[in-house]
Every structure is written in structure tokens, then in C-alpha cells.
Amino acid sequence: MDIRQVDLNLLVIFDAMARLRSVNRTAQAVGLSQPATSAALARLRALFDDPLFVRTGTQMEPTPRAQELAPAVRRVVETISTEILAPAAFEPATAQRCFTIVTPDIGEVSFLPPVLRQLRQEAPQVQLRAVAKPREAAAAALESGEADLAVGFFPDLHKAGFFQQGLFKTSYVCIACARNAQAPSRMTLRQFLDARHIVVLPNGREHLLDRFLADKGWRRHVTLELSHFMSLLALLPGTDLIATVPEDIATVVGRHVPLKIIELPFRAPRLDVQQFWHRRMQQDPANRWLRGLFHSVNRREPGMPLAQPPGSR
Template identity: 55%
Template sequence: MDIRQVDLNLLVAFHAMSEHRSVTRAAESIGLSQPAMSAAVARLRLLFNDALFVKTGAGMQPTPRAAELEGAVRRVIDTVKAEILPAPDFDPLRDSKLFTLVTPDIAEVHFLPKILACFAQEAPHCDLRTLSMPRQAAAEALETGAAQLAIGYLPDLQKAGFFLQKLFRNDYVCIVRGKHPAIGERLTLKTYLAASHAVVSPDGREHLLDQFLQRRGLKRRVLVGLSHFMSLLPIIETSDLVATVPRDLANACARHADIRIVDPPFKAPVVEVHQFWHRRFHKDAANIWLRGRVHKLFGA
């Protein structure tokens, strides 16, 4: 028998006949008319080349072939009901799952401590991994399910096929070492432009602040260019360089080193931090739980 000839609806009709032994009652149980049920029984007989159910004084009784099929058909129906039709649930207290986030190292510092604390309380059997990757690879990771969420300032993901949710706004500040000889509590534009700067360009991309300064004709001397934000910490602490960074990174640096935060001498652009996910996983229970917790922890 070719499996392409098997209509799942016929198995539902067979199961109903097995339970009720009556065309009328079987039809009522699955919402069919009596003629439609009779037609389904006729198709079953052709499919299995057997009478299957024979009318007797005690009702429609199964043939030996039908009796052999009853258990197997019941298991198929139960499997479809239990494992295929319902959307799978996710119980964070019981289920084990590896969650993967795409995020730059700056976001790791800001997000991971709170997310890990949440996992310890609410998802004790789940693990967490982060990936830093180029823009195209990030999109592909979300599309394929290699990552559940991307978090950060990621304008390349604001496109068709992706959902996004705003978490918070992040402004820019300057960081310098605690005993910087030329920069005190305030920073003038002249001092800012005369200073040597450390600039981070993740994946080689031009940063939002660079575009902002270029549009205003402001040129600073970039003494060192970096690909990772966390490389700033030892560099700023041990030199007279200035770095202009998002405030959450500045706060993290100030907590771990003798670094001061100074307002820039201009109204810097504000970065909107979002979480992104692909539409393939919009209704995935585990994804819904994860992004709900991220928004609860970091949403403005």
C-alpha cells in the first residue's frame, strides 16, 4: 500500500467506528453526516481490501482485520493529538534548553549578569551562550534558529522577516582615567578635539558617533582603533586617551577601574537598544519566554 493513498481523516473515521460500532453514532462523534460517514467506511474498505465492519444483531462488528488495526490506528490518533497538533509548551522550571544570544561584548557586560541570575531562579536546567558575529551572520543565525535573540544596537536587522522590541535608550558619554592631566569634571570641544582617542568599531563597521561627527565637520585624532569594547578598560585606565562610549559600558568600566565619566561637549546621538527575533520563531514557546524575561529585566 502506498502511504500517499492514506487520508488521515479515514483513520479518524476508522477510530470512531471502532469505538461506537454504529455509523450513526460514529458520525455524530466526529461531526460528520451519516452519508459522509458511510462514504468514509466505503473508502476504508477499498483501502484495506476488507469489509472491516459488518452489520450484525449486536451492531457493526469488526472483522479480524479491523480488530488487528484498532490498536495501531488508536496509537496514530493519540500521537497526532499529543505531539503534532498542540503547540509545544515550555516549562522553564523543568525543561532543559540551550539559549543562544547574538550580542556584542558591550552587551554581554550589561545583560548577562541579570539574565544568568534570572536563569538560576526560573530556568535552572537551561544554559546560555553568546555569539558576536558580523551583521549578515547574525541574520542567518536568527533565521536558522542557531540563535534565539539578538540584542543591541543592530540596525541591519530592522528589515522584513524580523521582529524587534525596544528595550531602552542609551546616550553617549566620555571616559578617561581617574587622574587624567588635561580633563577634569568638564570637557570642552577644543579639548575633546585636541585629545587622542580610542575608538571601537565592531566588525569593522563605522559607528553611529563617527557618522554624527562627520556630518558636523568635527575631526578627532584616533590613536587606536579596536574591534572589542572590553579592550577599552585597560587602555583607558593606563593612558591619557579618551573614549566616547554608550553610558552602560561607561558605568561598567567605572565599576571595575579608576575611570571617570565625563559628559561630551556636544549633544550626542541616542542609541536605541532592541531585541530581535525571526518570524519563524515568533510563536515558539521557549522564544516567547526568553524575550519576555529580557524585556522584563531591561525594558524601559
């Protein structure tokens, strides 16, 4: 028998008949008319070359062949109903899964702490893996399923095949060591360009500020290029270097080392911080839950700063 020639709906009729032993009750259970149910029963008899169910008194009793088939048919019907056709679900409280998030180190220090606090309460066995990716690799990681979500500033992902959701808008500030006597509270454009700059290019990616300055034809005096924002913790103190960084980085660095905030001589561009996912994951319950979690704990109103961690003053 070729399975391609079998109407699987017939197995539903068979299962109901095996349990109910009545054409009328079977018709009601499966939502068919009595003639349609009788016709399906005739097709089953032809399919298995056996009477299958024979009237005995007021009931349709199964033949030995039907008795032999009944347990296997029941398993098939239950499997299709409960495992194949049942809506997909994700239970955070009991889930044991590792999600991969594409984000630079700014994301690790800004977005992950509140997420981890929420995970402890809502999904204690769920793990997170944060990875940094070059510009062209972030899209590929989401497309292939290597990563579940990208969180941060990813202008490259504003394209077909990807969804995005805004978290907040932010901008840049200029920071220096609090003991840097050469750094005024406000700089002229010439002072800014001539100062000794640390520039951070995570994974070699230029920032929106770099393109902004290039479009203006302004060129900074760059003393040091870094790949990680958190290296500023060690490299700013005790030097005359300055760095123009996203506001969250200034907030985090300022929690560990004394800083001086320098007013920029221009209006810095705004950053749209968003989360991105591939369209393959749009309806996935686990990914929907993850997106909801990141949005709920990291969404900010305009002008709202990065929250202090619990226990800090």
C-alpha cells in the same frame, strides 16, 4: 495501496468504530451525520476489501481484519492528534536547551547578568551562548537559525524579514581616569578633538557616534583602536587617554576603576537598544519565551540607568 489515495479522515472513523462499535455513537464522536458516517464506513470497506464491522445484535463487531488493523490505526490517530496537530509548547522549568545570542561585549556585561539570575529561578537547565558577529553576519546567523536572538544596537536589521522590540534608549558619555589631571570636567570641541582617544570598534563595526562625527566633519585624534569595551578597564587607568562610550559601558567600567565623567561639547546621538529575531521564529514558543525574558529584565524607562548587580553597594 498508495497512501496518496487514502483519506486520513477515514482512519478517524475506523478508530471510533473500533472503540464504540456503533454507527450512531461514532457519528456523534466525530461530528458527522449518520448517513455521512455510513458512507465513510462504506469507503473503508472498499479501501481494505473487507466488511470490517458487521452487525451482531445491537453492536457492530470487528472482523479479524479490523481487529488486526485497530492497534496500528489507534497509534496513527494518537500520533497525529498529540504530536502533529497539538499546539507547540515550551516548558522552561524542564527545558534542556542552549540559546545563542548575538551581542557585543557591552551586551554581555549589560544584558546577560539579569537574564542569568532569572534563568536560575525559571529555567535552571537552559544554557546561553553569547557570540559577537560582524555587521553582515548577524542577519545571516538569525536567518539560518545559528542564532536565536540579537540584542543591542543593530541598525542593519531594520529590514524586511526581521522583527524588533525596543528595550531602552541610551546615549554616550566621555570617560577618563579619575587621576587624569589633563581632562577637564567639561571640554570645548577643540579640546575634545585634540585629546588622545581610545576608540572601540567591536568586530570592526563603527558606532553611531563615529558616523555622527564624520557627518559633522569632525575628526578625533585617535591614539588606540580596540575591539572590546572591557579592555578599557586596563587601558584607561594611569593614562591621559579618554574614551566616548555608551552609558552602560561607563557604568560598568566605573564599578571597577575610578573614573572622571567629562561633559561633551555637543549633544551626542541616542542609541535605540533593541532585540531582533527572524520571522521564522516569530511563532516559535521557545523563542517567544526567550524574547519575553530578555524584555522583562532589560526593559528600562527613559533615563533609567543600568541596574546594580545584587550584593553591590
